[in-house]
Amino acid sequence: MDYILRRILYAIPIALGVTVIVFSLVYMGPVDPLTAVTPDDAEPHVIEMIKKQYGFDKPIPVQYLIWLKRALMGDFGVSLQSNRPVIEEVIPALRKTMMLAMVATGLAFSVAFVLGVLAAYHNGTWMDRIFTGTAVIGVSVPNYWLSIVLVVIFAVELNWLPAVGMGPRGSGEWEWDLVHIRYLILPVIAVSAIPVGIITRTTRACVLEMLSQEFVPALHSKGITSVRVLVHVVRNAAPTVLAATGIQFGHLLGGSILVETVFVWPGTGYLLNESIFRRDFPVLQGTIAVLAIFFVLINLIVDIVQTWLDPRIKRG
C-alpha cells in the first residue's frame, strides 16, 4: 500500500516534467510559431496584437502556467488549420488509435504468450529456435514496411482485403461488423509485430527462470502432474509478462503513426503527421500531450497491478 502511494506521488513530477517538454516543443524550432497565422506583410502593430491574442507577449514561465492551467481543463487551444478546438480533433483520433492498439495488444499477447511458453518448455529444440526466430523478426521488422508488404500481398495480389481507410467509401464511422473489421485486419497485424516479438521473448525468459527454480522439481517429486506444474509456472510468470504487455500497449498508442500513415487510418498518428506538415502547433502539442500523459498513466497502472498481482515485489 505504502509503495503504491509513493508510486502515485512519484508520477506527479514526472507528468509535470512531460508537460514542460511538450510545452517547450513550440519554442525549440527555428520558426516563430506565429508565422503560420501572421500574414507576410503584417504591420508591426498587427503582429503585436496577434502576439497578445495568443499570449506570446508574456514571459515564458507565465505562458507555461497559463497553458498548463488550460490544458488541465482539456483546452489545448484552437487548430490553426480547421479553427476547431484541438481537443475535438484529438479525442476522436485517440479513440481510433486506441481501438487499433487494444486489438493489436490482445492479439499479440495471446499469440506471444503461447509461443513464449512453448519455446521455454522446449528450450534448445527446433521449436524453440523457430519461435525465438519469429520473435527476432518481430522486433527487427520495420512496421511501416510490413504494412506495405501486407498491402501488396492481401490487397494488390490477392485482392482479399482493402488497402487503406477504416470503412467503405472513406467513412470515418466505425461499426463492429464484418464490413468494417476487414479494414482492421492488416493494420492490426502490422502494429502487433513488435509486441509479439517482445512479449514472446519476455515470456520465454520468465518461464525459463521459473523452470529453474526449486519449486518445480519439488512439485514434480510430490507427484503433481506436469499440466498442474505448468499452471504454477504460468501463474508465477504472469505478472512480468502482463507488465511487458501493458508497456507495449502504451508504446503502440504513441508509435502507430507510421502504420496509420500507410493505411490512412484516421488516428492520432495520422493527425500528428498532418499537423507537422501544416505547422499546426496547437494540434501537434495537444496530441503529444494527451498521448504522453496516457503513457505515464499506463505505466503507473501497470506498476500498481504488478505489485498487486505479485506481492513479493518490494521496491525501493
Next chain:
Amino acid sequence: MAEVEALRPGAEAEVPIGAIVARGYWGTVAYRLSQDPVTIAFGVVLILIFLAAIFAPVLAPHDPYKTNMPMRLTAIGTPGFLLGGDELGRDMLTRLLYGGRVSLFMGLTPVLLALLIGGSLGVTAGFVGGKVNMGIMRVMDVFYAFPTVLLAIGLTGALGTGSRNLLIAITVILSPPIARVAESVTTQVRAFDFVEAARASGADTSTIIRVHVLSNVLGPILIYTTSLVSVSIIISAGLSFLGFGVTPPTADWGLMLATLRTTIWANPYVAVLPGLMIFITSMCFNLLSDGMRNAMDMRF
C-alpha cells in the same frame, strides 16, 4: 526501450572451466563466437552490406540520379536493371547501394552520439551520487516517460524536418536508456571494495574513474548500446519515410520506400525492396548484438 533489458538469451556455451581460464576473457569471447554459426552468418551479411555501401560508387552500374523515363517501373530482372527501375526510371540496384550510405549513417550516428551523451551523464550520476544523481536521473526519467517513437516525431515536428534535426531527435530518445544502464552499473561498481581501496591508497578521482570505474562499466554499457542500433535504424528510416529526413532526390532507404509506395499497384516487388534492406540490416544488428552479449556474458 525497456523491452531490451528483459531479454535473456538462452544459448549457453558448454565450455569446460579449465578452458576458460586458459583462454582468458577475449579468447573465450572469440571461442564462443566461433561456436555460434548464426551470429557469424549474420555478421558476414552485415559486413557485406557495409562494404556495398562504402564501395557504392565502384559497384553501382548506373548513376543514382539519372532519370530514364523508358525504364520507369521496370520489373526485377530486366537486363541492365537487375532490380528494376523506380518511379523515375532510375536503377534500383544503384539506388539501394547508395541508399545504404545515408541510411546506415543516419542509423549509426545517433547511437554513437547517445553513447557519448547518455553514457557520460549516467556514469557521472552513478559516480557522484547524491543530488547530482537525483538531478540527472529525474530529467532522464521524464524523457523516458514518453513513448519512444512519439518523442522522436514530436522533436522533429518542433525542430523542423531535415537530416540534422532527425539526428538530434534520435540522439535525444536514445540517450536516456543508455544513461539509465550506465548509472546503474556505475553505482554498482562504485560500491566495490577495490574502488574504496584505490581511494584509501591515495588515487585521485580521475585515476579512479579512468582505471577502476570506466574499465568495468564500459563493457555492459557497450553491450546494451549495440542492442539499440536496430531500433535506431528502424526509427530513423521511419522518420525519413514520413518525409522528415533527407530530401529527394537523395537515395535513402526510408525515403525511397515512401516515394515508391504510390507505385505498389503497378510494380509491387520493386516497391518493397528498400524496406527489405532496412529489415535485413536491422535483423543482422539484432542477432549480432544478441550473439555478442551471449559471448561476452561470463555468468553463463
